[in-house]
Amino acid sequence: MTDLGTMAPALAAALASRGYEALTPVQQAMLTPEAHNADLLVSAQTGSGKTVAFGIAIAPTLLGGAERFEPAGLPLALIVAPTRELAIQVRREFEWLYRETGARIASCVGGMDMRGERRALADGAHIVVGTPGRLRDHITRGSLDITELRAIVLDEADEMLDLGFRDDLEFILAAAPAERRTLLFSATVPNQIAQLAKRFQRDAHRIIAQGESSQHTDIEYQQILVAPADRENAIINTLLFFDSQNSIVFCHTREAVKHLSSRLANRGFAVVSLSGELSQAERTNALQSMRDGRARICVATDVAARGIDLPNLDLVIHADLPSNPDTLLHRSGRTGRAGRKGICTLIVPFHRRGAANRVLKLAKLSAQTVPAPTASDIERHNRQRILDDPALSVLPDEDEIGFVRELMATHGAEQIAAAYLRLQLAARPAPEELMEAPAHFAERERRPQAERAPRSDFDNGVWFRVSVGRKQRAEPRWLLPMICKAGGITKRAVGSIRIQDTDSQFEIAGDKADAFWASVKQNGTGEKGVTIQRMDGAPPAPEPAFSPKTSRKTGKFKPKPDGFSGKTDGKQKKPRKKKVKKQS
Template sequence: MEQNYFEEYSLRPELLRALAEKGFTTPTPVQDRVLSEDIAERDIVVRARTGSGKTLAFLLPLLQETSRGDRSSNILILSPTRELSQQIWKEACWLGDYLDLSVASLVGGMDMSQQIRSLRNGSAIVTGTPGRVLDHIRRGTLVTTDIHTVVLDEGDHMLDLGFREELEAILESLVNCQRTWLFSATMPPEIHSLSKKFLKSPLFISLSEEGEANEDITHEVYLVPFKHKEEGLVNVILWEKPVRAIIFCHTRVETVDLSRRLHDEGFQAVCLHGEMTQRERNTALSQFRSGRVPLLVATNVAARGLDIQGVSHVIQMGLPDNRETFVHRSGRTGRAGHEGRDLLVLSPKEASNFKRMVGPKIKFTWKNVPDPKDIRHKQREAYEEKILTADHYEQEEYLEWADALLSNNDSQKLTARLLGLLFARKQSGYPLTTELEREIKDANRPKRSRTPKEELCSSAFVIRLERGRSHGWDVGKILRIICSTLHIEKSGVGAIRLKDDHSLVELLPTSEKEYRRYGNKLVEKGLLHEALSETRKSPRKGGGKGGEKKANKGFRHRKKEKR
């Protein structure tokens, strides 16, 4: 394929000079497509994977038409997270300097007075997160009458984080806005709904199909025993030896616990989650970016928008919530043309669900968790190579010392002792092969056909929610809302049966106390369609046909009886 160069797109000299001084000579595919289209007065929707160069794809055409030294706030760029917004701000500042343009950054956790001064002094470009931008609009510190272009970067993330109301309020306030550019890695139904409401006959530019693989990323699944995922992760890290890895978990508690466990195992790791202060986040990211700490354990929300160079591995602990989550997680590596490795640590039962989730377009290599014997053999090979190639240690001092030791000791025994001192304390992982083989055998064993009631209700509480596929809900969204509303961990939720117009959610007995306390919140939100039903098998025989208790009454009925 013929390679294009930035000089071929009629960019203004200042921008070409800025790109050249940064060493950018050729555009990425998304940059090529956007720069090649006539989008001067058009709304556009661009689908391109994370890490494909979308920031320059919208900054270059915007700055191409912005007057030098302009101080009116003409362009608004919204992104889902503080980190991503700050990265866009830095890129805009770098290019804007060549055109004497100022850029304002409006994000939470930063000095409000400084942001107001930036706006008053005049900024042609305003970057920010929806919450803080809407705050400035309502305060009157951000005047929207001059804004003619709004860019929604990572639109799917903004909607996934619950910013739809803020986005709609912002877009409705832009009375003179002439065009809206929407960039997104995926196109869920919510994105289509937003584009229909606010974009006028947009031009669609697609650089990736749903589920399309990034050729720069190698995908592998490591099978581990369900109850020993942390031990399995230790083995995977010892085997892979990542230079810099982001390890994804589902909840804040999991990130904290896993980072502590890794530290106890002798690894340098920091965690990143949504409840950290800005100072704590900055410290953790600084340690990770600098390489002082090679492992970052993060939640999906906390890691969104991060653009960290040199991430060699992404490791996903457990089954991702959905395909979109998987895509965004894996997109943290293999960025800007660099190769990366995406690893999933799954139990055998999770593996079958994962295959159905991602479909056939993404190719995976499936492996069992490395065994300590194999890890030790690989470590031994690395040590041998290190010893045999360490020429700089052949100094006179060491040679004389070696002669003295060899003259008084057996050479084989002496070498064995030295290797023992170097190698004996090396961690080689946990023996998990036997248990994993048993789980694989159980997962492949044909299961007895069970009725829907047996499948969902045995020893569990079952809730029917009036939300389903037709409402744009998926299993991950249901799990997050149930856990946050009832203040329970995901381990307290069993099977989730997603239907077109409703869902059946199994709550394990350990969640009963929290359900009794917070169940009314589901009713208040209009989510609870039917009351709780409880069908537990009795441990004693007799007392009813088949030795089973009759189903207890639902949440609201039990609450009345309690009175």
């Protein structure tokens, strides 16, 4: 066991019983003389053990040298977390960490019954854990008295500011006693955090957790290049290929979470969702399903999954590309925790690979580009898992041997093995067929321009017409993705695009044209009021540029009207009328 220094004996015993053999760098930093009874500004990445770290840090301040707490009265410590899930998780950690001290811990989080929280606070609590808005409500209503606080901890302080809790935090900190310890834990220390620390902390001791530069070393990063229409199919195949005990899939929006959860559930996956539209009870049940094995996949938004810690979470999938490096790191930090290896996969549509590379570079991470698992890859892995199943190496016991022999005599070993194989394969969802192997696409993109073979696939290209043109503000930048999605093709299969006034024509490579047309006839374009038709032969030459002498309707020469002024600025004057003198 690591030298625990000044750690409270009750906490040391709790860590030993929990199987801790060594403390993480941020936990060790809490035991240094400089950190003792000081305000702390701590930078620590997700998964570094910071919940236990600030539990260790505030214990001497709360216990005052005693081994156990006196009967509970007004709170001595307040822990503020950005989300309900993180607050509940902190409470769960503190319950085992402080069990030997006799601490009473209460929680105040949005979405829970406020009356029950008031009763718990009235009964007395040594430590209160909560979210900013709910804590402020209790303080304002008088149900939470923080006049006896000895320590306040802001967990994930940068996230709370990003979520707009600055006013609530300043209210809570201003209402707390001046003589207290204030501990700020944050993944990063932007200017807002620095200002908050300067205003509400006194000579804060700065701690940067060791190893921060080598963050996420236990995570293997991969990016899978896919056709835009194949994104969900690639997610399904990735889940099947890794077959992790627990996986989490991140989406940007609530609607995306709802859609993908339904798709996975329909395919036979044991899946739950986490998003802001769920009640606290629903979110708690979802997490509990992941912990007890009833569900193996969680589809979540960034905010809903902030700070959650799921056991045996070996796979993180970014269904939607992270918009910035901090989001990438926070998402990915759900796996690769406490020395456990993890895999983080980014599902990247072909046209967004540049954005993916930029986010990875800003996060100082490197990812291997790999193809999406194919049906044959998944089948091969499934068969290997069946062969390696530990249950097959266990000999039958006395109660089973009789019926085993009866089965063998009735059906034979080969027939029984075939039935077992079919049952195992039927228990897993079927993989998806992907349009094109991304590895081939990536290889083509990596070739120098001079080495690329000349393209001959448009020598026999087929032309199609789409029912939008200049008048509908058609542009190649949105026509091309729509064409690719409608026909299940990549942009390399699309040749020339000619935009006319009321429609547009585009060319599809000859070897892709029939499959493209079949997909369009079956699925449509996906855009309301927009249709695609196949053309017979090549379209006419592009329309000529029009001059004031040319009719836009017919393209033919139009003679000048009488009285034409001769100006070519686009504004023609009406023919002049001859003045007739009035006769007297």
